Amino acid sequence: MKVILMKKLLEANDRLAEENRAYFSGRHLxxxxxxxxxxxxxxxxxxxxxxxxxxxxxxxxxxDIASSIDAEKLEKQGIRSAQINTCGECHxxxxxxxxxxxxxxxxxxxIFIENVGNLICPAEFDLGEATRVLAxxxxxxxxxxxxxxxxxxxxxxxxxxxCDLKEAVGFDTENFSKGLxxxxxxxxxxxxxKDGAQPLGxxxxxEYLKEKYLALK
Amino acid sequence: MHELPVVLDIIRTMEEETKKRGLKKIxxxxxxxxxxxxxxxxxxxxxxxxxxxxxPCANAKLVFDHRPAMLQCTVCKRKFPHGKDFLCPYCGGDxxxxxxxxxxxxxxxYDGGQG
Numbered sequence: 001m002k003v004i005l006m007k008k009l010l011e012a013n014d015r016l017a018e019e020n021r022a023y024f025s026g027r028h029l030x031x032x033x034x035x036x037x038x039x040x041x042x043x044x045x046x047x048x049x050x051x052x053x054x055x056x057x058x059x060x061x062x063x064d065i066a067s068s069i070d071a072e073k074l075e076k077q078g079i080r081s082a083q084i085n086t087c088g089e090c091h092x093x094x095x096x097x098x099x100x101x102x103x104x105x106x107x108x109x110x111i112f113i114e115n116v117g118n119l120i121c122p123a124e125f126d127l128g129e130a131t132r133v134l135a136x137x138x139x140x141x142x143x144x145x146x147x148x149x150x151x152x153x154x155x156x157x158x159x160x161x162x163c164d165l166k167e168a169v170g171f172d173t174e175n176f177s178k179g180l181x182x183x184x185x186x187x188x189x190x191x192x193x194k195d196g197a198q199p200l201g202x203x204x205x206x207e208y209l210k211e212k213y214l215a216l217k
Numbered sequence: 218m219h220e221l222p223v224v225l226d227i228i229r230t231m232e233e234e235t236k237k238r239g240l241k242k243i244x245x246x247x248x249x250x251x252x253x254x255x256x257x258x259x260x261x262x263x264x265x266x267x268x269x270x271x272x273p274c275a276n277a278k279l280v281f282d283h284r285p286a287m288l289q290c291t292v293c294k295r296k297f298p299h300g301k302d303f304l305c306p307y308c309g310g311d312x313x314x315x316x317x318x319x320x321x322x323x324x325x326x327y328d329g330g331q332g
Contacts, residue, residue, distance in 0.1 A: 005326055006323060009223055
């Protein structure tokens, strides 16, 4: 006998993601899923944007395959951090997020989920976040939106990091924008957060997040 | 890339279905997979053949229905399925992704019986 089923695959992740969504909402938390390749500048971005949001509590759930380097770095700045080591899993999924969030135990503010460095897999796993941000760095090349369509079409906002390196690597901003515009209406925030130099462009991205936070019910 | 958990999910779902409907054997499973879901048929097939052994799904045929993402031409506004590139097949204009398309990922139907 033939049976029409229409059942979504990997539904378990989505169901837990909805539970996470309710958890974040109940605690007045703006959950931000921050994705990007290894070395794209995710941790640096969290550190910099937190400094631009003095009135808003910021916490982070750090996802890495191993080590607690990132969580420790952010803790030193006064950002409550929980480190999740995925031990080989290439992305975070919704069931580990809840553990991390409960460790930080925030009741208000912005909670960053710094995903595992990976430009492919995180785009398949809803974590229950309100906003998806992709950190794309200039040295990765201006053709990445053409090659990594699932990730670039998934993000609600793109932060183009390490803009001070555009000339050094021959980055064609127009080409990058063209590739992104073909698959997404996400705004692009160009930043430069070079160690020892004046941070550039971070205020606009902070404003974007602040607006989303203030819009929470 | 996550074909193994997908396969385990398929087998688990089919086991629930056989219990619910009193079936002994699943002979065919129809899968709908969008092009932006990063799932490779051959890997699904390979994991399935191994993981299905000893279950009601053993030797079931997997049928893959691929759904392309839909694009919309920025010039003539027509919509069309994504093929090779982002150029409109009607007027040659640049086109953009229709948001939300190409992400389908589900079991549409299956065939089973008493063995």
